[in-house]
Amino acid sequence: MYPLLVASLITVTIAVERFSLYRRSGTNMALIKAHLPQLLMDGEYCQATALCEKAGGIVGGLLTNAIAHRRVVNNLSEFLSGESIAAASRLKDHLNYVSAIVTIAPLLGLLGTVTGMINSFDVLSIAEGQPFAITGGVAEALVATAFGLLVAIVAMMIHVWLSQVVNRLISNIEMGASLCLTSIKED
Structure with missing residues (x-):
């Protein structure tokens, strides 16, 4: 019975920790979908960054990072792919x-x-x-x-x-990365 009690406590602990993380990871995807593509196409990177920060969550952070590194990295697609994989991995922990x-x-x-x-x-x-x-x-x-x-x-x-x-958060990450890649203006 003690191992079962420990197993149930571990399950509850992981559920609470993951729930907390997932709440913080939520992003206002409607805001990003509505405004980010046009801002990126117009080259309004400061406004695009502010929009991503306002949208918040894991996607907002990922896109803010991508916009900030757009000139530094050789291949933005590979950069976003790597960052997305790392973010998805953190979401799947435990x-x-x-x-x-x-x-x-x-x-x-x-x-x-x-x-x-x-x-x-x-x-x-x-x-x-x-x-x-x-x-x-x-x-x-x-x-x-x-x-x-x-x-x-x-x-x-x-x-x-x-x-x-x-799965929903990962889908949002993929959608955000796709919006960024298809809309960003080549410098």
């Missing part, structure tokens, strides 16, 4: 742990079932003639299984939700 807990929690529950049944049979061999002596071990086994399944179900729901948010 999700693999939640995925592992989804798999491990039922196994830990089954391990608790096996140990509970072993304890039941030990009690049965010691307490012959006492039919209710086995119920404590069976109850332990069932509780371990139920808790393992509960942890796995909650972890799976959290993983699916976090993955969906990450």
Whole structure:
């Protein structure tokens, strides 16, 4: 039961930390889509930078960085690609742990079932003639299984939700990079 408790605490901790990060990473994509392409085509880089900063989030920061480095880098497309991959990687951090807990929690529950049944049979061999002596071990086994399944179900729901948010943020990153690349004026 203790490993399952630790697994559930890890899941909740990761969910809270990722939720906080994802809230800070949100970008006003409507603002970027509506105004950034024209500003870049007109060569209004200061205004474009201010717009990206106002839009905020991970996409705003990425585009601000790209606009600032447009003359320094040899290939803006490669620069944006690399920055996008790094940003996506940061967004996916720790999700693999939640995925592992989804798999491990039922196994830990089954391990608790096996140990509970072993304890039941030990009690049965010691307490012959006492039919209710086995119920404590069976109850332990069932509780371990139920808790393992509960942890796995909650972890799976959290993983699916976090993955969906990450996919949306990555899609916004790709859209922002594409807008920047197709609109930026060659100097």
